[in-house]
Amino acid sequence: MLMVDGKWLVGMVRRLRPVGAVCLVLAVLPSVSMAAGGRTHTTGIEPADVPISEGQPDAKIDGTAFSITGFTYTYTRPHPDLPPVETFDDIIVQLVRLSSGYVARKNEGTPVRLGDLGADGPVTLYQSAITACEFAIVDWFESQSIIGVFITPNPDAIDAPAQGPWEDFRDGTTTFPLDIYTAKVARVRTIASGERVKTEQRLDSPVHARIRLHSPLRPYAGEGARRDLLRLEPLNIYAYRLSRHPGRRVDVAVADASDPDNPDTLGDAEVQYLVQELKPWTAYFQLTNTGTRETGEWRERFGFVHNQLLGFDDIFTIDYITSEFRDSNAVIGSYDVPLVADNSLRLKVNAGWNEYNATDVGLQDEQFDGESSFIGPEIRGTVFQRDDFFVDAYAGFQYQNIEVTNVGVANGRGNEQIFVSTIGLRAERQRAAYSFNADVGVGFSINGLTGASRAELERLGRLNPDKEWVMLKWGSEFSFYLDPLGAADPSTTALVHEIALRFSGQYSFNNRMIPNFESVGGGLYSARGYPESVVAGDNGIFGGIEYRVHIPRAFPVNANPPEVFGRPFRFQPDEPGGRPDWDLVLKAFVDAGRVTNARALGFENNESLLSTGLGAEIVIANNVSFRTDWGVVLDETGADTPDAVTVGSQRWHFVLTVLY
Structure with missing residues (x-):
């Protein structure tokens, strides 16, 4: 609390940010009590036109009456960024006009402009009305993002105790002086x-x-x-x-x-x-069955992330992905650094190497092995922010070296360098009750810089690819909880029932892409129930809807959680709306997608994907999670081919993650 003129001011803690990084700001309130607070409005009527209400002032509520011809304002601590006091004349306050003068009443009154009070001659304002005027000014300051404002009558002219009637010492002065204290x-x-x-x-x-x-x-x-x-x-x-x-x-x-x-x-x-x-670094291991039949269905991933590598919000990541350390290997790393102090402009450098075969890029009928490496920077900056909603613009490029060996083909080795530039926008908002993120970008090749030829590009695994191309890519996810809808107090509502939506894809503008840049569909992250990377094409569109139930969050509240390994472990929420230290999620989903080819050759088919299924996930203390999804195919792909996936085909998907 602050103290002004020997009077302690009452502090009010206001929650400014509902979730995430919640800001708590101490806003200073006047030390006088009031029956109704002032509010700012856009219009007001002349005081003489305010209708007279029935009733009489209440001495306990309305206090002393003062005859005034207007207000005067004085900043006790002048500051160049404070607005001119003449601005206050346009502030609107809600007042009730009685036969003996103006008072303030909760949720009652007529909007009156402060500058009009007493402008045409003396008017009588009771103590409650003056306090309402003070609150209206404080509200206006808050609307201008200036907080910690306290307004009180000038102590040399008015004795204004926190409780009881005020006393007038103005000695014939008709204006009413207000002192404005700013922090x-x-x-x-x-x-x-x-x-x-x-x-x-x-x-x-x-x-x-x-x-x-x-x-x-x-x-x-x-x-x-x-x-x-x-x-x-x-x-x-x-x-x-x-x-x-x-x-x-x-x-x-x-x-x-x-x-x-x-x-x-x-x-x-x-x-x-x-x-x-949290601890700035994390090491993790992940085991999934997201590989292909030819390179091994099980994939192991070893990763390390350090969010403060050198201590200035720089982020280093490295991942090694393999299939039993033999059939498929990849190393991917990045280093992300802020260019300005508030992190609104950052530079990220990505690099990696991987080996693959035709099935990894969705070409089930082809036989080739590939190896690629890449490096490239991306710069991104915040172009719009409203509270915790951010829009970032990004631009970058990537240099990629691709080498392919076509099995059983004479002179089937291809090697080419690709240069791709990308520009786009990302948006995000993360809150407890919902989250949203989206990314839309345009990529375009500048292969003239590398001397790439159409003939050499064709050896990378696809006939008749374009030497230069433009591609639009997008991805978005939106999830929200049903529980707060219509709740009296959403902040204390248990978040149990969740809906998750996703939508992604790419469009090639009728350009034929090399396999590394085709849209690949099927599997855990696009259409569950289908084998991984079962289809590929120049254009792709994918979507899904999922209903989730978080079981432990529905348990009764237990404010005294038991200890596990010497530390409290919340098996149940410890407060209304709280979250346990573990989660069991049951879900049902529908996935869909379609992949098409630009200027399709006779053996290339467009394919649709549709599946449904159930899933479960258990998370323990953010250190161990196990997820399994069971999908059932509802639309056949690869008809009349050895790799056909028929209606009714089923597949289990597994993901085990361990973090330290």
Whole structure:
């Protein structure tokens, strides 16, 4: 709380961000009580036109009556970023007009412009009406993203105790003076929690020096632009951006930084960044049956991610994927670094190598083995942000070397270099009750830089490919919970029933692609029930809908969870709307897709995919998860071929993941 003129102000904690990196901001409220708060509106009527209501003032609620010819406003702490006081004349307040003057009543009244009160001669405002005017001004400041504002009558003219009637000392002055106290940032601190920072280093940890240094609000050092006015929007934007970093959530709190022995510090505020972080690195192993029959159905993946490799929000990843360490191997890595302090502009470099055969790229009737390597950068920047909704633009290129050996074909070896540029947009919003992400991009080849020829490209595994091409790719996922819909308090509703939608694809603009850039369908991540990579084509479109039930979240609340291995383990929610430390998800789904070929040759077929099925997934403490999906084919592919997948065919898909 803050103290102004010997009166403690009541602090109100307002939840600014519903999920994710929730910001908590201390908004300062006037110390006087009121029956109705003021609200800002777009229009108001002349005071003389306000209808007179029946009734009399209530001395306990409405307090003292004051005759005024308008308000005067004084900033007790002038600041260049504060709006001119003349702006307040256009603020609208809800007042009730009685025969003896104006009062404020909850959910009642007529909108009146502040600048019109007393403009045509003295009007009588009771204490409750003046307080409503103060609240209307505070509301207006909040609409301008200025928080921590406190308004009170000038103490030399009006004695305004927190309780009881006010006393008038104006000595014949007819205007009513209001003093406006605004908060300024005097300190910026970080308070750490989680696994990254040791307990003894959690206050102003050195690893969070960048967060403090680049805070959009900071104390004024006497030179340069001032950034010390306590404003909500910059804090909100900054916290949301910091919270996009994997494994980190940032909250913001504002606390009193004044010194009771120094009146000049009254209204000083301390901005606290509450930084909660997981362990910065993760090693994991994953086992799936997402391979093909020819290269081995079981795939093993070993991965390592470090979200703070050098400590400045740089991300390093590396994965090794294999099929029993022999038939199919791949190594993929990336390094992602921020180019500006708030992470709104980043550079990522991707590189990798893999070996494959025709079935891995969806060509069931072809026989060739391939090997490719690639490297390329991508730069991305936030072009739009509203709270936790982000739109990023990205651009990049990739240099790829592809080598193919066509089995049983004379002079069947092909080797070519491909240069592809990509531009696009990504959007995302992650909240507890729903999540959304989408990506749409255009890729185009610039193979003139590498000297690629059509004849050499044809040796990469497909007849009549285009030397230069343009391709549109997109992907989106949207999931939401049904439980909060219509709930009286969605924040405490158990999130049990979930709907998940996905939609993805590519369009080649009638260009024929080499196998590495074709759209591949079938399997766990496109159409469950079909074998992996069962079809391929230049164009593809895929979608799915899934209904999920999170069983443990429906259990009764248990505020005292038992201990497992010396630590509390929540088998049940520990509060309304809380989440247990494990999950069992049961689901039902429908998947669909279609793959087509541009300028199709006689042996190339367009194929449709349709399947349905059931699944289950168990997750324990975010360290171990096991997922299985059972799919049943509803639309045949590869008719009249040895690799036909008939209606009624079934397939189990498995994914086991272990993280440390």
